[in-house]
Amino acid sequence: MKVLIIGAGSGGMAAVAELTRAGHDVVLWNRSAATLAPLQQRGGVGFEGVLGSGVAVPRLTTADLAAAVVDVEVAVVTLPTFSHAPVARALAEAGWDASRPVILNPGHTGGALEFFTAYRSVRDDVPPIAEFSTLTYVARKYSPDVVTVTGRAKHVHAAALPGGERALEIARSLFPGVAPARDVLFCDLCNLNMVLHAPGAILAAAWVEARKGDFTFYVEAMTPGVVRIMRELDRERQAVARAFGHEMPSVVDEMKLVGTVDQRANSDDYAAAISGGEANKKIKGPDSLSHRYYREDFGHGLLPFLELAKIAEVPTPVASSLYQLAGILCGTDFAEFGRTAKAMGIAGFTKARLLERVRNG
Numbered sequence: 001m002k003v004l005i006i007g008a009g010s011g012g013m014a015a016v017a018e019l020t021r022a023g024h025d026v027v028l029w030n031r032s033a034a035t036l037a038p039l040q041q042r043g044g045v046g047f048e049g050v051l052g053s054g055v056a057v058p059r060l061t062t063a064d065l066a067a068a069v070v071d072v073e074v075a076v077v078t079l080p081t082f083s084h085a086p087v088a089r090a091l092a093e094a095g096w097d098a099s100r101p102v103i104l105n106p107g108h109t110g111g112a113l114e115f116f117t118a119y120r121s122v123r124d125d126v127p128p129i130a131e132f133s134t135l136t137y138v139a140r141k142y143s144p145d146v147v148t149v150t151g152r153a154k155h156v157h158a159a160a161l162p163g164g165e166r167a168l169e170i171a172r173s174l175f176p177g178v179a180p181a182r183d184v185l186f187c188d189l190c191n192l193n194m195v196l197h198a199p200g201a202i203l204a205a206a207w208v209e210a211r212k213g214d215f216t217f218y219v220e221a222m223t224p225g226v227v228r229i230m231r232e233l234d235r236e237r238q239a240v241a242r243a244f245g246h247e248m249p250s251v252v253d254e255m256k257l258v259g260t261v262d263q264r265a266n267s268d269d270y271a272a273a274i275s276g277g278e279a280n281k282k283i284k285g286p287d288s289l290s291h292r293y294y295r296e297d298f299g300h301g302l303l304p305f306l307e308l309a310k311i312a313e314v315p316t317p318v319a320s321s322l323y324q325l326a327g328i329l330c331g332t333d334f335a336e337f338g339r340t341a342k343a344m345g346i347a348g349f350t351k352a353r354l355l356e357r358v359r360n361g
Contacts, residue, residue, distance in 0.1 A: 002027070003072060003074055005028050013047065013139070027059055072100070074102070077115075081339070082337070088115045103167055103171045110308070113344035114304075128164035133187040137152055150279045154258060154259035155259070156178050189305075194302055198298065202325050208287070222271045222274060233319055250267060262276060262277065290330070302322060302326070304344060
């Protein structure tokens with residue numbers, strides 16, 4: 001299949017490696033030519049880790065989106081979630097054929113809804129859209145031309161907006177381990193990063209500023225107090241999901257499905273289970289308060305979660321407190337650029353109307 005990968009970060013580079021090795025014809029686009037230059041100089045995407053090692057060579061590597069959309073069958077968006085709306089508008093303006101699906105890998109919380117709304121602000125003919133609950137890789141770029149992949153998700157939830165069945169079908173063919181969910185709200189509320197990152201990002205903020213990320217986020221920062229907050233946030237996530245008719249596993253059991261926590265781990269011992277996951281052991285903490293653990297996981301994780309909780313009429317005191325503290329800590333009003341109900345196209349919706357939107361259009 002002819003696949004356009006949008007984004008040359010660690011997720012995009014890992015996707016290029018996996019899909020190229022699987023025999024697909026891959027085009028890589030990134031907005032920044034400077035980011036692409038090391039890859040072009042190397043002659044492809046260097047990769048190492050659980051996907052093997054080598055250099056994956058896309059058919060085209062370009063910062064020209066108009067050139068990138070030519071002669072491809074599907075777009076896979078692997079950018080941070082705060083880039084979804086700008087990319088949706090850019091694709092619409094670049095002449096994306098609305099018969100060709102778009103897959104958000106991942107959508108995190110509200111990705112498909114926001115992408116649809118942003119795309120439709122430019123054009124009415126919106127393509128089929130599917131989203132994943134989490135990125136299919138645990139990966140980092142320790143050098144500009146090589147991605148280190150320490151984990152590959154064994155199980156990822158995926159769902160499409162109404163009319164997006166083709167996008168879901170292609171997603172399942174491209175990425176092993178994709179399991180269809182009833183609707184995008186299920187995927188939205190499986191956003192593990194929101195639970196995994198937000199408590200530690202707040203409670204380890206002094207380390208972030210003093211040590212510039214020189215600590216292991218899932219080991220050293222996984223203290224008993226952090227875990228207590230994490231557990232309560234997880235319960236709020238499950239309660240909101242239940243209000244929409246979904247029963248969710250705990251974050252630990254979900255990580256077992258993904259493969260980032262050992263199947264033998266005690267699901268009730270969040271600290272031991274999460275810190276013991278091989279894929280996450282060496283991951284460092286944020287190096288500043290502008291790190292994506294703040295910008296993405298609060299502005300595009302907790303914020304849309306709170307919007308969904310409001311529609312579901314479920315109280316979320318822990319999520320609300322973390323969100324308010326993050327705004328003060330970072331000196332930022334995340335709602336100014338984050339994933340609000342308006343950005344997702346669901347402002348003023350009741351629970352019944354939202355369920356109708358995601359299930360029947």
